[in-house]
Amino acid sequence: MSRERQAQWSHRLERLRALRERFTAAHRYDRAYEAYLTIQHLYDRWADEVFYSQR
Numbered sequence: 001m002s003r004e005r006q007a008q009w010s011h012r013l014e015r016l017r018a019l020r021e022r023f024t025a026a027h028r029y030d031r032a033y034e035a036y037l038t039i040q041h042l043y044d045r046w047a048d049e050v051f052y053s054q055r
Helices: 003-025 029-052
Strands: none
Touching: 003 029
């Protein structure tokens, strides 16, 4: 994975984590949970790109 692509993934994850933290601080736990699920989906996509693109 190129450094540019790795930076894109990191930026996306950091933005989503910050969003989840803001929702949690605002006691919007339903939205924080949705952000959590989105983060988990993003990790799955990242893993697909990292491990399956090597074939």
